[in-house]
Amino acid sequence: MGQGHQKDSLPGDLLHKDSIHIIENLLIQQQDLLKADSALRVQLEAELKKGAGNQSKTRDLQSQLARILSNDSMKRLGQLQQIQALKKYAEGHPVVLNEDTLFLLYTKMGSFGAAERAAAISGRISKLYRDYSFKADSLNLLSxxxxxxxxxxxxxxxxxxxxxxxxxxxxxxxxxASAYRKTIATEILKQKKENNLYNWLRRIGWMALILVSLSVFIFLINRLYRRSVHVIRANRERLAHGLTFRKYRLVTPEKLEHFLIRASSVARFIIIVLAAYIALLLVSGIFTATEKWTATLLGWILTPARSVLHSIVHFLPNLFTIIVIYFIFRYVIKGIHYLSGEVGKGHMQISGFHPEWAQPTFNIIKFLLYAFMAVLIFPYLPGSASPAFKGVSVFLGVLVSLGSSSAINNIVAGLVITYMRPFHVGDRVQIGDVTGDVIEKTMLVIRIRTIKNEDVTVPNSAVLSTSSINFSSCTKPTDTGLILHSTVTIGYDTPWKKFTMLSLRLPKGRK
Structure with a gap:
């Protein structure tokens, strides 16, 4: 009858509600068993002494005694295993003095349960604590x-x-009983010493000193804040250019001044809150009744800080792995960029590969490499294995998929147009109803400037889904040239002789 078997064989409600009652019964049975074993052993040992001359009877009695002892040992072992298993679910009731727990009670006595016993004993100990003539030597043990x-x-x-x-x-x-007596006497004397008039006055003095120090500190912080605001406003001419980066103004002077003042205000608030929190910790540690608050207040700060520090330390190996992966891909992309630049400049030629394909091909390879790098790095990110992280990732993926379908169509169409080479920047083309010069080609759109200087933006998917005419593809000196044609309308009132003479003057093949 092992511990695991006992835990599985008892219902959950029995384990939680009646575990103490079951243990008490088992303890009583074990006590009765020990008494019965002692009486039986005494009887058998007496019979052994009487039948010392009869060897056969002696052997029988010795065998019977050994068998009884073995069976009793197995029973006691099984009961001890039951008791140990049930003690995990037993709830102890504290005996307290001024909210300090002295010890726990688990068993009943007569008609009084453990909770009633603990409350009654706590009341009697509190009565002793209030007795100014208390003497620890007057605590006695009576059998x-x-x-x-x-x-x-x-x-x-x-x-x-x-x-x-x-x-x-x-x-x-x-x-x-001796251990309980010593604990009661020690705690009463200790708390009497801690709560005498001198110690109370000393604690009040420390509390007043902490509060005064906090008030002075807050006054100095407010004064420093006002001084910092004055300095910021007095040096407006130094903020005249605002916040710039490579000659680009990121923040205007007014915004920068407002930001600095706001940051000073936030810093002042955080410092005051931390100072008040530390003062509260010190004050709660002074008085015995509030000492337990100190551990709670410290736990509010130290537990998250420990958790963050622990997470950072455990993340360091993954961080180094991410850095190594990043630098490997970075230098691989740099190498591919160098090769694409050489191909684009014509310094390196690849059969069947046009130089204008070099940059878009590099962009595609760079995108694929960065995507592959993200896939490799993702498992090393903190929280990547959590269900919440996975759920957010899937949700964002669905949003991107639903919201970017048209953009992806344009990107794919842009890639197809790039490798089809139907026109170049500067060519005059006609796409649908739009006729003009191509001034820009991107992965999403093509911009055309019409004869009237109107800039028209055409999505790549629209270009791919309709026919396009390139008027500039055959205008090079080595090409056959572009044949221009026009329709000439002649009125019915024009003499036929003039029309005949005009036809005779046209060059051969142009009639």
């Missing part, structure tokens, strides 16, 4: 046959320690 009583001057019974209490902790009743 009751079934345990021990802790009394004060043999008049007031503070608490009773039963055999059941002792069996719960695996101690003898007198050892457990």
């Amino acid at each position: 009751t046959g079934n345990g021990f009583d802790i009394t004060y001057k043999n008049d007031l019974t503070i608490m009773s320690v039963s055999q059941l209490d002792a069996l719960w902790f695996g101690f003898s009743a007198d050892s457990l």
